[in-house]
Amino acid sequence: MSSELPAPRRIITAHRAEDGVAVVKDDGVIPLLDVAPGLRVAPLWVTNSVPAKDNNLDDDGGLRRATRDSGLISPNGTHCTVTDLAPGAWTAWHRTNSLDHNVIISGTPILKMEDGERITKTGDVVIQRGTMHAWYNPGPDWARWACVLIDAEPAVVNGHALEAAVKEAPSS
Template identity: 45%
Template sequence: MAAKTLPNGLTNIHRFITTHDQSGKAVFSDAVAPEAKWDEIGKTSGFNFFLGYTTSNFPTSMKPSDEKDHKSEHEDIVSYKQHLETPPGLCVSSGTVCRFVDFAPGATPMMHRTASLDYGVVLDGTVECILDSGEVRTMNKGDLCVQRATNHAWKNVTENGGWARMMFVLVGAEPPVVGGNTLGEELGAAADGIKSSD
């Protein structure tokens, strides 16, 4: 499958989902087309989203949605397809989200907190992780940030005005309690159409 270049100069992503055939052998599912469809959410703020996969419960149920018909779609794939039709907020409180985000050069950083444990990996470019305390770390390709429900923002600082791309895996978590206060989700003013998580 040939890689297609997006208008921002980055390569489009393909998502391949595996499953089992009736004999128990691993095969690729054709339930969802592999080529990424980038969400319109946040484009005016300078970032594009691709919802790579979601789950809605833990542990994840991968059994057929109709247990009498093993050819029926599996519960996690059905749930993901529903999220593709009606995207969730930044995280799914009872499950997981795998999301890719492309950051435009000069995009306004969006300070926010999710009630989740997040793994963020830089795939292209250079990105600053900015915390509400004022601390900043510069992340290069391959670097990982573990966000533990903290208030933070991402800033693309790629040389020569290039786009940056990160992949995030968000795992639903109990909100932290600091100084007797429960710190829930906070979406900043720059959230531009991103809805609250469920």
């Protein structure tokens, strides 16, 4: 198995209180959390509302996920994360009530959908709109993508709301 990717660096900007000059408030590495075999996530920032009020708060939005039991979605808010998937690893099948922007940073993860799959590559952007899906990394290297998840109404098909769900990982 290839070596793991380094933890992502996060740079947070702010304004100096006395004169409003734009400054770097924090610059550091965010540790990745093991959430399942071969699956690691780094929570970079969480907002509790849209529009976000974070520009005027002094707390670390990355720590909100650790201190709140909000799961992947913050009601009326957003989550920004980095996801790493090991070679040969799958995520579970899942659907969230969110609009997700996934930007592939490295590797070639496969997006598995109910109607088939798409191979993605560095620079691709996958917009998830409340659909059931899973990810698979065929390797040989770790795959990484950045995700911005925005709370959304459930997708509705034929008048029926599709609820959030998690199922077992697909088989190869």
